[in-house]
Amino acid sequence: MKKIGVALLGLGTVGGGTYRxxxxxxxxxxxxxxxxxxxxxxxxxxxxxxxxxxxDLSIVSTDINDVVNDKDTHIVAEFFGGIExxxxxxxxxxxxxxxxxxxxxxxxxKSWVELEAAAKKGxxxxxxxxxxxxxxxxxRTLTESMQxxxxxxxxxxxxxxxxxxxxxxxDEGKEYGDVLKEAQRLxxxxxxxxxxVDGFDSMYKLSILSSLAFRKKVPISQIHREGIxxxxxxxxxxxxxxxxxxxxxxxxxxxxGKIEARVHPAFxxxxxxxxxxxxxxNAVHIVGDNVGDIMLYGRGAGDLPTGSAIVSDIVFxxxxxxxxxxxxxxxxxxxxxxxxxxxxxxxxxxxxxxxxSGVMAKITSAFGKNNISIAxxxxxxxxxxxxxxxxxxxxxxxxxxNRALEALKKLDCVNSVNAVIRVEE
Ligand code: NDP
Ligand code: HSE
Numbered sequence: 001m002k003k004i005g006v007a008l009l010g011l012g013t014v015g016g017g018t019y020r021x022x023x024x025x026x027x028x029x030x031x032x033x034x035x036x037x038x039x040x041x042x043x044x045x046x047x048x049x050x051x052x053x054x055x056d057l058s059i060v061s062t063d064i065n066d067v068v069n070d071k072d073t074h075i076v077a078e079f080f081g082g083i084e085x086x087x088x089x090x091x092x093x094x095x096x097x098x099x100x101x102x103x104x105x106x107x108x109x110k111s112w113v114e115l116e117a118a119a120k121k122g123x124x125x126x127x128x129x130x131x132x133x134x135x136x137x138x139x140r141t142l143t144e145s146m147q148x149x150x151x152x153x154x155x156x157x158x159x160x161x162x163x164x165x166x167x168x169x170x171d172e173g174k175e176y177g178d179v180l181k182e183a184q185r186l187x188x189x190x191x192x193x194x195x196x197v198d199g200f201d202s203m204y205k206l207s208i209l210s211s212l213a214f215r216k217k218v219p220i221s222q223i224h225r226e227g228i229x230x231x232x233x234x235x236x237x238x239x240x241x242x243x244x245x246x247x248x249x250x251x252x253x254x255x256x257g258k259i260e261a262r263v264h265p266a267f268x269x270x271x272x273x274x275x276x277x278x279x280x281x282n283a284v285h286i287v288g289d290n291v292g293d294i295m296l297y298g299r300g301a302g303d304l305p306t307g308s309a310i311v312s313d314i315v316f317x318x319x320x321x322x323x324x325x326x327x328x329x330x331x332x333x334x335x336x337x338x339x340x341x342x343x344x345x346x347x348x349x350x351x352x353x354x355x356x357s358g359v360m361a362k363i364t365s366a367f368g369k370n371n372i373s374i375a376x377x378x379x380x381x382x383x384x385x386x387x388x389x390x391x392x393x394x395x396x397x398x399x400x401x402n403r404a405l406e407a408l409k410k411l412d413c414v415n416s417v418n419a420v421i422r423v424e425e
Contacts, residue, residue: 002036003038004036004314004318006039006074007043014103014303016307020053022314033318041059041070042061043066074099075317076090076093076100078100079102082106082107094121099119099125099317102126102130109208109220112330128208131204134160134280134301134302135300136282136296137309138284148290149288151288152253152287154253155249155284157250158205159196159300159301160280160302161301163248163277163278165179165180169231180197186280187301187303198229199228199263203250209284215328217328218252218339223263224263225264239267239421244270248265251263255340257338261339265422269425281299282300283298342399344397346424347396347420349391350418352387360377363408363413363414366407367393367404369407370404371397374393405417405420
């Protein structure tokens with residue numbers, strides 16, 4: 001029987017879930033995988049958390065050297081969150097030859113290159129299944145199961161908090177602020193939920209996922225990011241009437257040899273499988289040139305789902321005879337020529353205009369002059385002297401759209417462009 005010593009850094013939501021799984025599933029892992037996992041250290045400043053889990057307090061400390069200097073600790077799993085001290089602690093462990101497992105996508109996406117260098121020096125492994133899409137086994141799908149394909153696109157809901165918020169707003173008419181509080185109470189949200197609602201968390205995850213999908217580093221600097229804090233309930237409702245559901249999507253495409261990577265709210269047809277992904281569930285849709293479409297679905301956040309991914313990494317790490325690193329040249333200084341920000345998409349636009357004759361002609365002319373073709377237009381019942389217009393546009397390049405928006409804003413008859421939302425089919 002292989003004996004593996006582990007250290008857990010942090011006993012919050014993910015650390016607590018991991019602790020419980022390692023205890024509850026200890027015997028099944030031993031029986032199924034031939035590994036006897038012993039929790040040898042817990043680094044946590046709040047001892048009450050250890051007491052609540054029934055952990056042995058003699059293994060709880062705040063000193064990483066307890067872990068680094070213990071030759072019987074082989075794997076270190078981190079769930080502190082934030083950059084420091086997580087990064088320094090993990091670097092120390094890697095240099096000491098201990099493999100690391102992390103759920104910390106912010107730190108990992110920003111420090112992958114440096115951590116990999118330390119891991120190579122220490123002949124240790126780096127595992128990060130839990131960093132993306134919670135309990136859904138997306139990392140190993142991309143690294144171990146898709147080699148027979150050139151991946152063309154990856155699109156998904158990769159943040160549980162925002163999906164929980166948008167689902168509750170759309171299905172139950174709840175208010176944004178109330179649902180965000182509920183997501184925090186349930187342990188889905190980041191310590192600073194701005195990371196969720198402003199799209200940072202999805203951007204970190206998309207950087208990791210698209211790098212693995214395209215076998216080319218996609219740094220966060222090359223990812224367009226928008227969040228959901230500016231979403232108006234009216235657009236969720238109008239979208240519904242048009243047969244669309246609003247989601248925060250992470251999208252990466254290889255279009256004619258250039259990568260486009262973006263995170264933003266988008267409408268998807270309400271009968272698209274992604275539209276049916278509700279609450280804290282996540283899903284990622286991948287298109288490979290040979291396999292075609294694949295969709296992975298499951299809980300994207302929470303203690304036990306994320307703990308499940310952490311424990312699978314611990315067992316996987318324990319079974320490797322030689323660590324494997326990123327399957328691409330892992331550098332931060334990429335050539336911008338490999339990326340494009342002239343995205344090609346459909347759009348939903350909502351604007352308030354003067355309810356007068358001739359308005360439509362001026363608007364359609366602004367679209368036409370910028371190579372934009374209108375798929376449909378709806379005028380909502382008038383309120384006073386203004387009218388609300390909703391346009392759905394055919395596929396258009398981002399740069400053409402931006403030029404058209406500038407032209408629209410200059411028209412006297414256009415009071416405001418209230419919403420510009422991409423539509424993914
Ligand atoms: P929590 O805030 O619940 O837990 C973090 C724990 O680490 C807290 O108990 C904190 O203690 C402790 N801690 C942080 N820094 C130190 C330190 N220097 N020394 C000792 N203890 C420390 O966060 P989560 O478990 O929710 O998230 C952890 C990581 O996992 C993040 O990177 C997050 O992005 C990621 N993640 C989270 C998921 C989720 O569903 N929550 C899912 C997937 C990934 P204290 O409370 O005293 O600060
Ligand atoms: N805050 C993250 C989310 C946790 O809501 O998806 C899981 O990574």
